[in-house]
Amino acid sequence: MRVDGIDGVRFAVWAPNAQRVSVVGDFNMWDGRRHPMRLRRPWGVWELFVPGIGAGEHYKYELRAADGRVLPHKADPCARATEAPPRTASVVADTAALDAFAWHDDGWLHARPPAERRFRVPWSIYEVHPESWQRVPEEMDRSATWDELAERLIPYVRGMGFTHVEFMPISEYPFGGSWGYQPLAQFAPSARFGPVDGFARFVDRAHAAGIGVIVDWVPAHFPNDAHGLAQFDGSALYEHADPREGMHPDWNTCVFNLGRNEVSAFLIASALAWARRYHVDGIRVDAVASMLYRDYSRNEGEWVPNIHGGRENLESVAFLRTLNDTLHGALAPPGVVTFAEESTAWPGVTASTGDGGLGFDFKWNMGWMHDTLSYVREDPIHRRYHHDRMTFGLVYAFSERFVLPLSHDEVVHGKGSLAVKMPGDAWQRLATLRAYFGFMWAHPGKKLLFMGSEFAQWAEFAHDATPHWDLLDAPAHRGVQRLVRDLNRAYAAEPALHALDCHASGFFWLIGDDRDNSVFAFARRDDTGRLVVAICNFTPVPRPGYRVGLPAPGHWRELMNTDAAVYGGTNAGNDGAVWTEDVPSHGQSWSATLRLPPLATLWLSPA
Structure with missing residues (x-):
């Protein structure tokens, strides 16, 4: 930016409880004495214009806590670009270039179905872990860049008849083994995949090919890495101070304090940025059940009741309603769709906020997935005793607007791939999987399938290994892949299979x-x-x-x-x-x- 005719960068960070904040980087030898920032007291925001620097500069913030401690250097919570892990600095993004990106998808955006139609169109979603979909073994097995994924993934998704690609979280995350579900830069596409404008090019090309793009987004929790949000200014700023509210026992992560206006606004601004800056078509909110219940994964005495003495997390409910109203409102581009990964029977997940619901467009049908997979895992001779597992889903199939998810969570951690779940010899396993796919694609509900499952991969999902594409040399696996392609095409072409999915x-x-x-x-x-x-x-x-x-x-x-x-x-x-x-x-x-x-x-x- 330019101030009084001088080019430079304006830095700003929220740290209301800090004694002092400095911006540090390559431009000042990471010396906190060089660029102390000014405090705007009513808001707790520190800011400074640094002349003579520009896009590409690496930086962090040096903070002195209220008790005088100098904290580990902190990455910028609002950074639009980052260093590639394991490095952890924020990077000054070329915001002018990003804002001036030449999009070619106006026709696509204007054609996105409005609320009254989006439930009547086909949704067949291909879930992808971009870090491993097709690695580059010739170059130390690195991840593909966004431009490389555009060359390979978009034609594949289109050829397979999927309507959308859904990416596991792509906001920058320090630990690859989290698969992206522990992000620390909610506004920045991961540098693992190249420059941030590469993601814009991917979305633009996907839209040109008729493919929608959905991103997983994580507002429930964040990791406690020293350079991140935890104890950001020496206090529990983004998280709850009480560990009964502020620490997640399953993941050893910090829980966002969604009752704090600044925190909820920070997260909603992140969701809006993905919709506005990168033109994504949908946002899938991860771990909604963990947000809705104060006693989620906690024993008696390990959680704090709400103001009425109950277990419902009223602050999270208010946040999710505001999030959905915002993404469906005037601040967001028309046609943005929201999905909830919610595994309980919380009522009204997809009901409008005006009717007391959470306001999501779709909810993942975890119950259907668990019941039907448990049925097909049974030996055929025993299936007669478990018949209701395949029929029970229709008891509640229209209580919400559902997606039928065969996601990454079902093919990892010893659960076995979809093909391995099926009993019998190799032929029977693949035959059962084909029959199950036929059942699923005809069943009410939108469809989601994780990468590798479309050709009946035997191995589980591994975040650091490419799916076993060599299996497509075998006719049996090519046959499963062709079936998924034909199911997608028939599902999209036949209104009877999708128009009343939710009715x-x-x-x-x-x-x-x-x-x-x-x-x-x-x-x-x-x-x-x-x-x-x-x-x-x-x-x-x-x-x-x-x-x-x-x-x-x-x-x-x-x-x-x-x-x-x-x-x-x-x-x-x-x-x-x-x-x-x-x-x-x-x-x-x-x-x-x-x-x-x-x-x-x-x-x-x-x-």
Whole structure:
């Protein structure tokens, strides 16, 4: 910036309890005596204009606490750029260049569906850990840059038929093993992936390819690294002072004090920056359950009740409502979508704030994920005893607007990859996975799949290792990948499969009680009457002559068969079509006899 005709940089930092604050960096030999800052007392903000420096300078703040201690140098909480870890300095960003970035996505932004339509369009999300999606082994196995990811990831996502890519947190984070979920620079894309304008270029190119971009965002907690937010000015500034509120027992991290206006404003400004500065289409809020309950992962006596004596975290509730109102309001670009990772039965997560809800657009359906994965893990001979795990999700499927998440959390820490969860030999494992994908893509709810699962990787997710792309040399794994591609395309093309994902009128059971054969059948429809029927056989037994009631007479074509040879199956099926008979069955006036392939899902639609 320029002040009185002199170029330089204006620094400002909130530290109301500090005795003294200086900005230090390469430009002053990291000597805190050189550039002491001035305190703006009413707000506790220290500021200073330093002439003769510009973009690219490394800097931190040197603070003297109220008790006289000189604290470890602190990174700038509001830095727009950082050094690449393990280095920890903030970097003066070229804000003029960032603000003048030549975006080409006006058409995309104006076409983003408004609130009344965003629940009726297809959402199929590919979840990515950008640090490991495709590493560069020729260069010490480094992470790909944003420009390299744009060259490789965007065409892949588009070719696979996904509508969106969701990145695990990309705000700068010191510890790679946190996968980004312990960030310390809420405004800065990680320098692991190159300059910050590289992320802007990635988003711009994704939008040009018709792909939306969602980022994971972490307002629940932060790590206690010495250069970070913990005890920032010698006091509990960003966190609670009482460890019963201020320390997270599971992650050994600090919990944001969301009841403090400055802290909540800091975080909401961060979310707005991702939406406005980088044009992201969605923000997924991590660990919402840990924010909502004061006794989350705490024993009796280890937590502080709210002002009414309850366990609800009223400050977090107010923060989340304000966050959603802000991201859906005039300060944010139109069409920004919010997602909650919330694993409890907290009511109204996706209800509007005006109706007493939290105001999110979508909630991850963790219950559906846990129940259905526990079902398919059972040996087929035992599945009859656990039939309700596949049907129970429909009891509450429309109580919120749900995303069905097969995320990174389910393929790590000894849980096994999706393919390994399935019982049987290699063929049965992949067949069961294909049948499960067919069930999931037909089930009400938007879709999310973690990288590597789309081709049935055997290994668990490892943050420092690339997915095993060499498995695609094997026809069986190529078949699973092709199935996911075809499921995405059919889901997007067929309104019956997505238009009423969030409304009970878009679903009805045909067969929900055939536990002896482990068969399920249900219909999806849109509000014009278009229909798709899904029939799932979760045993390795082919079932010829299986009668299924159908809601319309005539010719039904086989829209999808997860047992097709091109997917690695046995090619059992119905020669592409069936015809109904005037034989009532399953509450319908017409029915057809089908050949159900083993461990497979069929989709039928009226011809």
